[in-house]
Amino acid sequence: MESCVTAAGVLFTLLSTIDTVLSITPQTQEQVHVVKNVSSQFETTLWQPVSAEYIKAEADVHLFVPANSSQAVTDLLQSHAISYEYVILLDNAEELIEMQTKNDSTDPRSSQTFYERYHSLEDIYFWINRTIQDNPATVSVVLIGSSFEKRPLYALKLSMNNQPNKKAMWIDCGIHAREWISPAFCLWFVQYSLSFYKRNHDITTILDNMDVYVLPVMNPDGYHYTWTNNRMWRKNRSASSGSSCIGVDLNRNFDANWCTEGASNDPCSEIYCGAFPESEPESAAVANFLRNHRDSIQLYFSIHSYSQMLLFPFSCTMDEAQNHADLLEMAKEASQKIQRYYRNHYKYGSGSKTIYLAPGGSDDWAYNTGIKYSFTFELQDRGRYGFLLPPNYISKACNEALIAVKTIALRVIEKTHSFVGTA
Numbered sequence: 001m002e003s004c005v006t007a008a009g010v011l012f013t014l015l016s017t018i019d020t021v022l023s024i025t026p027q028t029q030e031q032v033h034v035v036k037n038v039s040s041q042f043e044t045t046l047w048q049p050v051s052a053e054y055i056k057a058e059a060d061v062h063l064f065v066p067a068n069s070s071q072a073v074t075d076l077l078q079s080h081a082i083s084y085e086y087v088i089l090l091d092n093a094e095e096l097i098e099m100q101t102k103n104d105s106t107d108p109r110s111s112q113t114f115y116e117r118y119h120s121l122e123d124i125y126f127w128i129n130r131t132i133q134d135n136p137a138t139v140s141v142v143l144i145g146s147s148f149e150k151r152p153l154y155a156l157k158l159s160m161n162n163q164p165n166k167k168a169m170w171i172d173c174g175i176h177a178r179e180w181i182s183p184a185f186c187l188w189f190v191q192y193s194l195s196f197y198k199r200n201h202d203i204t205t206i207l208d209n210m211d212v213y214v215l216p217v218m219n220p221d222g223y224h225y226t227w228t229n230n231r232m233w234r235k236n237r238s239a240s241s242g243s244s245c246i247g248v249d250l251n252r253n254f255d256a257n258w259c260t261e262g263a264s265n266d267p268c269s270e271i272y273c274g275a276f277p278e279s280e281p282e283s284a285a286v287a288n289f290l291r292n293h294r295d296s297i298q299l300y301f302s303i304h305s306y307s308q309m310l311l312f313p314f315s316c317t318m319d320e321a322q323n324h325a326d327l328l329e330m331a332k333e334a335s336q337k338i339q340r341y342y343r344n345h346y347k348y349g350s351g352s353k354t355i356y357l358a359p360g361g362s363d364d365w366a367y368n369t370g371i372k373y374s375f376t377f378e379l380q381d382r383g384r385y386g387f388l389l390p391p392n393y394i395s396k397a398c399n400e401a402l403i404a405v406k407t408i409a410l411r412v413i414e415k416t417h418s419f420v421g422t423a
């Protein structure tokens with residue numbers, strides 16, 4: 001008995017010295033209320049859902065709890081009989097973060113390639129430069145605008161041939177700063193396209209028929225901030241008049257039922273919609289570029305994490321898109337491919353029915369602008385590591401997303417009869 005007590009005691013002491021992520025499942029409205037309030041009472045970060053307003057009964061809540069709040073939070077949950085479990089014992093989060101930022105390619109023990117590591121913003125700018133220099137015939141750079149802190153927003157254009165009236169697709173990454181797997185995917189995609197053109201049939205068909213625009217980091221200020229100050233930052237870094245809180249959620253700032261239910265007009269909220277639609281230089285730059293190219297761009301992808309979902313419009317209303325059946329079929333096929341090749345489960349469906357009702361997103365806006373094939377991907381994982389996905393998961397996460405992009409792009413080419421007929 002005594003040893004039992006001691007073991008429990010040791011476990012408890014251990015748990016109160018490390019950062020953890022709790023998976024909490026409130027069952028009643030009263031418990032929902034308690035869980036909603038936890039994040040305001042203690043120094044914790046809500047990982048899932050993105051904002052406390054979305055917490056509802058029977059849905060799992062992922063809460064990052066730093067060691068010093070651990071005891072108070074679990075006491076509170078226990079006193080309300082709220083069930084929870086430890087999903088990650090980040091022993092400790094610091095170690096995981098260190099693992100992600102350690103980038104020493106000169107370390108002889110590191111077997112990972114450039115694309116299997118996370119990169120600082122500086123490294124990514126450097127990579128952009130090198131990529132255009134190494135591939136002058138096929139890759140060019142487009143400066144689409146600049147961020148609030150005046151960093152350039154560079155998109156790469158992959159164009160393998162000069163067919164007249166060539167169609168195009170767009171991929172943006174890194175709207176949300178802490179979703180590091182997203183920029184990693186954009187880099188992966190570019191590298192894969194350049195290496196496997198003429199070696200892989202699907203990517204060859206895609207690039208023969210479409211130009212591809214890739215924006216590796218849509219929110220460079222936020223991304224930089226996650227490397228230097230706060231790993232869990234989501235929004236951009238713009239200042240609001242009348243509030244000391246910083247940042248707008250760029251995926252609530254587009255003009256699609258802007259700032260209705262599912263967004264907030266409070267500058268301190270993680271889902272702050274901004275002062276007006278496209279108030280932010282980053283979302284305005286993307287919207288302007290897409291508007292100016294809407295005749296050629298047929299397919300839009302926005303890459304996020306985490307939770308493993310393939311989403312399409314609408315998120316901003318429960319209404320179905322006019323081509324819902326097509327979008328559903330494409331997402332389903334992509335999800336089945338992932339299941340078959342990588343044994344990983346991806347949910348698919350319209351945003352509002354699959355994740356939550358949320359206005360102002362880039363995919364809904366792109367759709368309404370005339371890009372009828374529009375998708376948001378939520379990459380790995382489903383909460384074990386959440387935003388802190390270790391680097392050795394990058395290749396699998398990116399390959400999964402890649403197969404989904406390829407599947408959908410091929411279908412779009414087929415459906416829109418935009419074949420240019422190269423063999």
Ligand code: 9B3
Pocket residue numbers: 050176251252304305306311315316351355358359360361362363364376378
């Ligand atoms: C949200 C919206 Cl508004 C959209 N149109 N599509 C996807 C999402 C989900 C992402 C978000 O911005 O909350 C998940 Se990180």
Ligand code: ZN
Pocket residue numbers: 175176179251304305
């Ligand atoms: Zn996101």
